[in-house]
Amino acid sequence: MTSLEVHDLTRTFGDRRAVDGISFTATGGLLTGFVGSNGAGKTTTMRMIMGVLAISSGEVRFDGAPVTRADRRTFGYMPEERGLYPKQPALEQLVYLARLRGIPATAARTEALDLLDRLGLADRAKDHVEKLSLGNQQRVQIVAALMGTPRALVLDEPFSGLDPTAVDGMVDLLREHTARGVPVLFSSHQLDLVERLCERLVILRSGQVVADGTPGDLQEAGTVRHRLVMDGDAGWVRGVPGIHAVDVDGPVALVEAADDAAVQRLLATAVERGPVHELSPVRPSLAQIYREVTA
Known part of the structure; x- marks a missing residue:
């Protein structure tokens, strides 16, 4: 089973240690919730997993081997700061972003339209992003992360700003990915949603893992x-x-x-x-x- 593993990962900024030797595994086929207060180290960890931020020490492994740049090109990533161009049409930039990942334009357009339709945005595909509500912008960003049959998903606050209908549609899409063995790691401050969705939970405090296990394991403890x-x-x-x-x-x-x-x-x-x-x-x-x- 494919897995995304973090081993003794550390990141320092000057004298401050933002991530302090954390280890956990996002197992293929499971939704892993990544929770903690603001400043706990969630976003920093995700950036190191994706290679956006250099690792001070430790290692990220994928499918049993050290993660490579080629591996990361196959990951779907949703950053904390959204990366959409506000003055471009949603569909046009989804196709552009997919082509950067090596997806042919025709296939990218077909897939983008399908995903937008499933998230209720088919009729807004040609709208400029700045004309969309924040919740709809969030849906477009999610589509960008899901395109191209990703081998792993790393999603920073993917449910933020979504209404219940959009959350349900998003969950259905994520379940399709876990059904084919994809590890899904996502952060959220919505604990009720995490409790409902996740098969595994990792809780951070001050850059350290303070709880890790299935909901049942954590409840027993x-x-x-x-x-x-x-x-x-x-x-x-x-x-x-x-x-x-x-x-x-x-x-x-x-x-x-x-x-x-x-x-x-x-x-x-x-x-x-x-x-x-x-x-x-x-x-x-x-x-x-x-x-x-x-x-």
Whole structure:
């Protein structure tokens, strides 16, 4: 399976280390979400993967070997700063950009029109980019990255500014690429979207990887809470040893337990106080995990 691998990658700017020895793999056939706060090192890492920015130390590998310039020419890349010419028609510059990657003009035009149609922009193909809304400009930039059957996709905030319909269309296109084994790495600040889409997550903090795994792996490793529902007021949970009350709302309490023994104490005390309708574990959301590992 083709993969895009980052090994101990570092980038310094003077005395500042923006990326500090990070390692992860974007496996072929999977959507890998790349998340972190502003300044965490996501864009810098993507630029090094694509050769836009020199690597201070470390290595990028593709398909098991050090990545080459020829490899990168086969990658689809969507940069943080959009690279469209505002006073040129969308279709005309998509064909131009595709030809720079070695795609014949006729094939490029056909593919561009097809992709624009699938993203709802077929009727705007001849419009100058500056006449398009920011969301539609984003769609054109996405098309530029997807053209030419890329062997890997590196996308910096591809869903920014897209409405739900455009997001769904974009996801369908990305799934077609993962279905043929293409590794897809994309960054996003939309954690709910990342949680819904990704088979793997890489979370950065201050230039370092602080979490890496499938959503299930990260949820298993995260802080498990318990939800208690009973008849009477549940405010008494605050006094149970080993129990931290995260939230109490009448008969419903959300708690964190120090260990299994604390959970059993909680249950026993609850039964003594009246009927217990529910005591169940609550797995953390991606947003909760993100807050925990980046705090």
